[in-house]
Amino acid sequence: MMLEDFNEMLNDFIEKHQLDSDPHNFATMPPVKGELNGLCNRKACLKPGAIYYNHSTKKHYCPSCADMLNDYNRPGAMDLYGHDLCTRASKGD
Ligand SMILES: [Zn+2]
Numbered sequence: 001m002m003l004e005d006f007n008e009m010l011n012d013f014i015e016k017h018q019l020d021s022d023p024h025n026f027a028t029m030p031p032v033k034g035e036l037n038g039l040c041n042r043k044a045c046l047k048p049g050a051i052y053y054n055h056s057t058k059k060h061y062c063p064s065c066a067d068m069l070n071d072y073n074r075p076g077a078m079d080l081y082g083h084d085l086c087t088r089a090s091k092g093d
Helices: 003-017 024-029 063-081
Strands: 051-053 086-089
Touching: 003 086, 051 063
Parallel strands: none
Antiparallel strands: 051 086
């Protein structure tokens, strides 16, 4: 799914459910792709629980995708960042 399509879908959802005017519904908004605790940024995945921060794309990924990305990119990431490409994001990041 393209980001634009997703945003459009999200906007439709917000309009239909009048989330802006209802604080309770607003709190239960669908999670956002690539955001911390949102949906995994990988198009083929999009699972909720994106708690790993990818220092290259600056987006968040689920643990299984982060593992996969780390395994695949470890030598390059160690070279560039001195740590894995995806690291566990802590609250407040
Ligand atoms: Zn994922």
